[in-house]
Amino acid sequence: MYCITAPRNNLTTSCVYKPSEYSRVLTFCGPGNNGGDGLVAARHLHHFGYKPLVCYPKRTQKPLYAGLVTQLEALSIPFLSVEDLPSDLSNDFDVLVDAMFGFSFHGSPRPPFDDLIHRFVSIHNHNQTGQKRSVIVSIDIPSGWHVEEGDVDGTGIKPDMLVSLTAPKLCAKKFIGPHHFLGGRFVPPVIAEKYNLVLPPYPGTSMCVRIGKPPQIDISAMRENYISPEFLEEEAEADPINQFQNGCDALAVGWLKEPNAMALSTVGKEENRKISFSIFFTIMGS
Numbered sequence: 001m002y003c004i005t006a007p008r009n010n011l012t013t014s015c016v017y018k019p020s021e022y023s024r025v026l027t028f029c030g031p032g033n034n035g036g037d038g039l040v041a042a043r044h045l046h047h048f049g050y051k052p053l054v055c056y057p058k059r060t061q062k063p064l065y066a067g068l069v070t071q072l073e074a075l076s077i078p079f080l081s082v083e084d085l086p087s088d089l090s091n092d093f094d095v096l097v098d099a100m101f102g103f104s105f106h107g108s109p110r111p112p113f114d115d116l117i118h119r120f121v122s123i124h125n126h127n128q129t130g131q132k133r134s135v136i137v138s139i140d141i142p143s144g145w146h147v148e149e150g151d152v153d154g155t156g157i158k159p160d161m162l163v164s165l166t167a168p169k170l171c172a173k174k175f176i177g178p179h180h181f182l183g184g185r186f187v188p189p190v191i192a193e194k195y196n197l198v199l200p201p202y203p204g205t206s207m208c209v210r211i212g213k214p215p216q217i218d219i220s221a222m223r224e225n226y227i228s229p230e231f232l233e234e235e236a237e238a239d240p241i242n243q244f245q246n247g248c249d250a251l252a253v254g255w256l257k258e259p260n261a262m263a264l265s266t267v268g269k270e271e272n273r274k275i276s277f278s279i280f281f282t283i284m285g286s
């Protein structure tokens with residue numbers, strides 16, 4: 001899967017939500033720099049093979065943002081108004097990128113963001129009913145969270161992925177989702193020193209790094225059942241060598257899954273070995 005956001009002027013990719021499975025992305029952009037990050041993310045996602053759409057209800061006329069919008073329009077990336085949004089976002093989108101507010105958010109969200117944040121929260125609650133829902137990726141700070149205290153009353157957005165920029169803000173301590181990344185690799189040493197930042201090493205040339213606890217792995221979901229067709233006594237060859245040869249033939253044509261061991265055994269009294277069995281089995285990880 002791809003970590004699918006992009007701090008300004010950086011490409012950050014790592015495998016989390018692959019475009020083959022999560023191509024339909026809707027990016028919600030707010031009026032400030034966090035929204036600007038969302039515009040950049042949408043452009044990068046387009047180039048990575050996703051099909052992004054953008055909802056940018058409170059535009060600023062500053063040249064930097066106008067330029068980002070022009071770039072998206074040049075790529076024919078559609079813009080949706082709040083009124084155009086489908087009633088059930090999970091039906092139409094695999095991923096919702098939350099780029100509404102970052103560290104300058106204060107007070108209570110004003111319209112139309114109050115309603116949009118509410119929709120993000122409802123999507124997460126749907127998850128508890130077991131229905132398929134969009135995953136939520138928040139840039140820098142889940143919108144509506146207090147920059148230091150986080151989701152104070154526990155009713156805010158609960159993203160599946162948080163992409164902190166430059167350094168995680170204090171509220172990130174309250175993030176409980178499975179994927180936490182840090183983007184914005186090139187922090188000038190003088191800044192790191194000034195703010196006493198202890199930043200993790202970035203692997204290779206990657207522009208982001210996974211931080212926080214690794215995702216939980218469901219070991220039971222990895223279990224494979226190796227069930228072969230029934231093998232009846234009367235079907236066994238009288239000669240165990242022939243039975244063994246049959247087994248080898250089955251292996252050669254791929255009839256048995258992942259074979260890595262074979263046992264040939266016989267049953268019956270020592271002096272009367274009429275029945276023979278070839279048993280094939282596989283052992284995971286051996």
Ligand SMILES: NC(=O)C1=CN([C@@H]2O[C@H](COP(=O)(O)OP(=O)(O)OC[C@H]3O[C@@H](n4cnc5c(N)ncnc54)[C@H](OP(=O)(O)O)[C@@H]3O)[C@@H](O)[C@H]2O)[C@@H](O)CC1
Nearest residue numbers: 031032033034101102103104105106108109110140165166
């Ligand atoms: N090193 C880093 O970390 C870097 C961080 N960067 C990114 O910048 C982000 C910070 O950007 P930012 O300062 O522009 O503020 P941001 O949070 O986008 O929002 C401000 C806007 O929201 C509005 N607004 C506020 N409260 C509101 C409310 N209740 N309801 C409605 N509106 C409200 C406010 O309007 P105002 O209240 O002032 O009228 C203003 O228009 C940061 O989190 C990260 O994503 C990178 O780009 C660079 C490196």
